Amino acid sequence: MRILLIGYGKMGKTIEQMALAKGHQIVGTIDHTNSETLQKYTAANVDVAIEFTHPEAAFGNISYCLTNGIPVVSGSTGWLDKFDEAKKLCSEHNGAFFYASNFSVGVNLFFHFNEYIAAKMQAYKAYKVGIREIHHLQKVDKPSGTGITAAEGILANYPILSGWVADEETEGKLNIISEREPDVVGTHIVTYSSEVDKIELAHVAHSRAGFAEGAIMAAEWLKDKEGVYGMKDMLNL
Template sequence: MNIALIGYGKMGKAIHEIIKQRGHEVVLIIDLENAQELTAENIKKADVAIEFTSPHTAYNNVTFCLENGVPVVCGSTGWLDRLEEVKQLAAQKHTGLIVASNFSVGVNIFFEINKRLAALMDAHKEYEITLKEIHHTQKKDAPSGTAISLAEQILDQIGRKQKWVNEQSLQPQELSIISERVDPAPGTHHVKYSSAIDDIEIIHTAHNRTGFALGAVLAAEFLKGKEGFFGMKEVLNL
C-alpha cells in the first residue's frame, strides 16, 4: 500500500517506522518545510493519507485529500467542530475518512471500559467523578482529545453531569478535567469515582508512541478501498 504522511513530527516518524515494518511504502512526506509539495499530483500517488499535524492546518489538509479522492486517517484534534462538513465531503467524493482522538489499541479498549463503568455508576450519586490527563510539555492542546472523548462518554451515561470543564470544579453538574504537562510523558489518563466509602479508578498509561502509531497504520489498512466515515471501533471490531 502507498501511504502519504502529512505531518512529520515525533508521531509522524513513529508511524513511518510502523509503515516500513508492515511492508508498505511512504510515497509522500509533508511537513512545514515542504508544505508546497502537497499538490494534487503528489497526493494522488497515495492509496491513503495519514494526517497528524495541528488544529490550525488539519482541516485544510483533510479536505484537500478528500477533494482529490484520497482517503484520510486523521489524528489531529482541536478542529472537530467542522467534522460534520468533512464527513459530508467524504460522502460527496465517495472516499473514506477515519478521525479519532486516539489510535492506540489499548486506549480504544479503555474507551469501552469507560463507557461501561459510567453506565454502572449512573445510579450511584454518592460518587464524584474526576478525569486527569498527563502529557509532555510539547502537546499543543489541553485537555487532550482523548480526555475529551472520555468526558463525553461519561456525560452520555451520567445524567447528573451536564458539561465538562478544564479545571477543578465544585459545581455538581460539571465534570472536571485536570490537565498536567510534564516531561517525559507520552500520555496517561485517569478516570476516578470517589466517595466517602471508597474510590474506583481506571487508568491507561502509554509507555511510548508505538501503540498510537500502530493503530494509525491499522486504520489506514482498514480504510483502503472503503467509502464513508469510520472510527477505531470499526477498525478494531470492538
Template sequence: MKIALVGYGKMGKEIEGIAISQGHNIVAKLEEKPTKENIKDAEVAIEFSTPNSAYENVKACIEIGIPVVCGTTAWLDKLEDIKKLCKKENGAFIYASNYSLGVNLFFEINKRVAEIMQKYPEYLIHMEEIHHTEKKDAPSGTAITLAEEIIPIYKFDGWKLSYKTENNKLGIEAKRVPNVPGTHKVSYDSEVDKIEIKHIAHSRKGFASGALIAAQWLIGKKGVFTMKDVLGFK
C-alpha cells in the same frame, strides 16, 4: 500499502519507522498541504499535523480522492464539515482522538464503568490526563472522547477544565510533565473508598501502530468511520 504522511513531526516519524518495518512504502512526507502532484502515488494518507492545518489537509485529501486517516486533535469545530464533504465526494475518512488499541479498549471499559457507577451518587466522578509539555491542546482529545462517553450517562451539561466536577459539569484536570506520552484516569471517589480506571501509554508506538491498522482497513472503503468500526466494536 503506499502511504502519504501528512505532517512529519514526532508521530509522522514514528509511523514511518513502523510502516517500513512492516514492508509498507512511504511515498510522500508532507509538511505542506496535499496536492494532486505531491500525493498522487499514495493509496492512503495518514494525517498528524497541527490543529491549524488539519482541516485543510483532510479536505484536500478528500477532494483529491485519497482515503485519509486523521489523528490531529483540537480542530473538531470543523469535523461535521469534513463528514459532509466526505459523503458528498464519496470519499473515505477516519478520525480518532487516539488510535492505540489499548486506548480504544479503555474507551469501551470507561463507558461500561460509568453505566455502573452512575447508579451510586455517593461516588463523585473526576477525570485527569497527563501529557508531555509540548502538547498544544488541553484537555487532550482522548480525555474529551472519554468525557463524551460519560456525559450522557450522567446527564451532565458538558465538561470543563477543572480539578473537580461541579455545577453539573464533568471536571477534567490536565497536567503537563516532560516526557510523558499520555496518561488518562477516571476516578470515582466516596467518603469510604476510591475506584479508578487508568490507561498509561509507554510510548507513541501504540498510537502509530493503530493508525497503520486503520489505514490498511480504510483502503477500498467509502464513508466516514471511527476506530469502533475498525476494531469491530459496533
C-alpha cells in the same frame, strides 16, 4: 500501500519506521516547512494519507485529501468544531475518512470499559467522577482529544452531568484536569471518589508505538472503503 505522511513530528516519524518495516511505501512527508507540496499528491500516486498535525492545519489537510480522492486517516485533535464539515465533504466526494482521537488499541478498550463503568456508576450518587490527563510538554491542545473522548463516553451514560469543563470545579459538570510534564507519552485516569473510597480506571502509554501501529492498521483497514469510520468500527466494539 503507498502512504503519504501529513505531519512529520514524533508521531509521523514513528509511523514511517513501522510502515516501512511492514513493507509499505512512504511516497512523501509533509510538515510546516513544505506544506505547499501537498498539492502535488493525488489519488493517482497515493493510496492513503495519514495525518497528524496541529489543530489549525488539520481541517485543511483533511479537506484536500477528501476533495482529491485520497483516503485519509487522521489523529489530529483540537479541530473537531469542523468535524461535521469533514463528514459532509467525505459524503459529497464519495471519500473515505477514518478519525480517532487516539489510535491505541488499549486506549479504545479503555474507552469501551469507561462507558460501561459510567453506566453502572451513575446510579451511585455518593461518587463524584472526574478525569485527569497527563502529557508531554509539547502537547498543544488542552484537554487532550483522548480526555475529551473519555468525557463524552461518561456524559452519554451519566445523565446528572450536563457537559464537561477544563480545570475547574463546576456543579453539574465533568471536570477534566490537564497536566503537562517532561517525557510523558500519555496517561488518562477516570476517578470515582466518595468519602469512603475511590475507584479508578487508567490507561498509561509507555511509548508511541501503540498509537503508530493503530494508525497503520486503520490505513490498511480503510482500503477500498467509502464513508466515515473510527476505532469502534475497526475493532468491532
